[in-house]
Amino acid sequence: AQSVTQPDIHITVSEGASLELRCNYSYGATPYLFWYVQSPGQGLQLLLKYFSGDTLVQGIKGFEAEFKRSQSSFNLRKPSVHWSDAAEYFCAVGAQPSGGSYIPTFGRGTSLIVHP
Amino acid sequence: DTEVTQTPKHLVMGMTNKKSLKCEQHMGHRAMYWYKQKAKKPPELMFVYSYEKLSINESVPSRFSPECPNSSLLNLHLHALQPEDSALYLCASSHGRKGYTFGSGTRLTVV
Numbered sequence: 001a002q003s004v005t006q007p008d009i010h011i012t013v014s015e016g017a018s019l020e021l022r023c024n025y026s027y028g029a030t031p032y033l034f035w036y037v038q039s040p041g042q043g044l045q046l047l048l049k050y051f052s053g054d055t056l057v058q059g060i061k062g063f064e065a066e067f068k069r070s071q072s073s074f075n076l077r078k079p080s081v082h083w084s085d086a087a088e089y090f091c092a093v094g095a096q097p098s099g100g101s102y103i104p105t106f107g108r109g110t111s112l113i114v115h116p
Numbered sequence: 117d118t119e120v121t122q123t124p125k126h127l128v129m130g131m132t133n134k135k136s137l138k139c140e141q142h143m144g145h146r147a148m149y150w151y152k153q154k155a156k157k158p159p160e161l162m163f164v165y166s167y168e169k170l171s172i173n174e175s176v177p178s179r180f181s182p183e184c185p186n187s188s189l190l191n192l193h194l195h196a197l198q199p200e201d202s203a204l205y206l207c208a209s210s211h212g213r214k215g216y217t218f219g220s221g222t223r224l225t226v227v
Contacts, residue, residue, distance in 0.1 A: 034216070039203075041118075043206055043218040046160070090158055101147075103172070104216060106158035 002027040006107035012070045013081050014115045015067045021076040021110050023091030032094035033074040035065055038109075048088075050074065061085070086114040111116055119142060122207050130227055131197060139190040139207030145217070148190040150182060151206040153188035154223070159206055165190060177185045197226045 007075045013019055025031055032051050036044040048059025055067040065076045074091060088109045094102035129135050139148065145154045151159035164172035165184040173182075179183055179201075181193040202225050203214045210216040 036218075041221075041223065043122075043203065043220040045218070046216065064148055079124075087155075102166065102210070102216070109156070111156070111167075 001064060002090050002095050002105050004093050004105055004107035006089075006091055006110050008110045009108070009109045010113060012113040015083050016080050019076075019078045019081045019085070019112070020048075020113070021049050021089050022082075023074045023076065024072050025074060025091075025093040026072065027093050027095070029040065029044075032104075033060065033065075033067060033091040034094065034104060035063070035093060036106075038051075038090065040079065044090065047076070048100045068112060071094045081114055083114050086112055088112075118217070120207055120209055120217050122205075122217035122222050124181070124222060125220065126225075128222045128225045128227060129194065129197065131199075133197075134193070134195045136194065137192040137205055137207075139192075139219055140188055141209045141217070142188055143209065143211075143217065144187075145209035146187060148184065149210075150192050151208065153206055155202045157179050163192075180208040191226040194224075197224075199226050200225045209222075 005024045034049045037047050037049040038044045047063045048057045050057050050067045057065050063078050067074050088111050090109045091107040092104035094104040123138045139175050140221045150162040155158040161174050162176045163182040168184045179196050185189040206221045207219040
């Protein structure tokens with residue numbers, strides 16, 4: 001069974017500083033990996049996804065993530081954080097069942113706090 | 117249309133009430149999902165419909181009853197809920213690698 005570990009419950013950064021959110025996964029085959037962001041009271045928005053190919057993935061809102069098979073990691077990065085990036089971030093790994101669509105398993109989430 | 121629309125956005129219901137949550141998408145996605153999310157926690161999968169058939173039920177209590185009338189609609193019927201069922205209920209849809217899209221959720225409060 002797949003699993004995801006987000007080791008940081010909270011991350012605090014200053015506006016304009018760089019950001020890295022950590023994600024480690026456990027899955028027997030090549031994983032489908034995702035990062036989602038959730039603002040308070042809202043649904044989850046997909047930031048980026050990795051299925052195969054280039055291990056550096058570009059997403060929306062200036063985010064990127066790098067898939068490192070040797071470290072079983074898929075860390076999320078942003079070079080300069082904006083106050084509007086404050087939110088909950090979920091890493092997820094997806095397995096593809098026989099029905100053709102995948103079911104993501106979510107990490108516990110990392111809460112990003114941005115100081116002015 | 118690239119959205120999953122959920123109604124209502126907020127719902128307050130008593131423990132003896134019957135209510136329904138609705139979810140709609142017009143992206144041609146053939147898998148639809150219900151999730152329950154408590155504050156500061158990740159979403160928990162409840163049900164999966166694949167091609168309008170229930171394919172996964174994660175041991176959800178029978179007071180939650182899903183329904184998929186057609187490929188665009190997903191309902192969650194609620195009856196005799198408990199206060200601990202208060203949560204954000206999220207609907208999502210997907211189709212292969214086309215993406216996994218979440219709605220904005222229904223904030224449910226059981227009193």
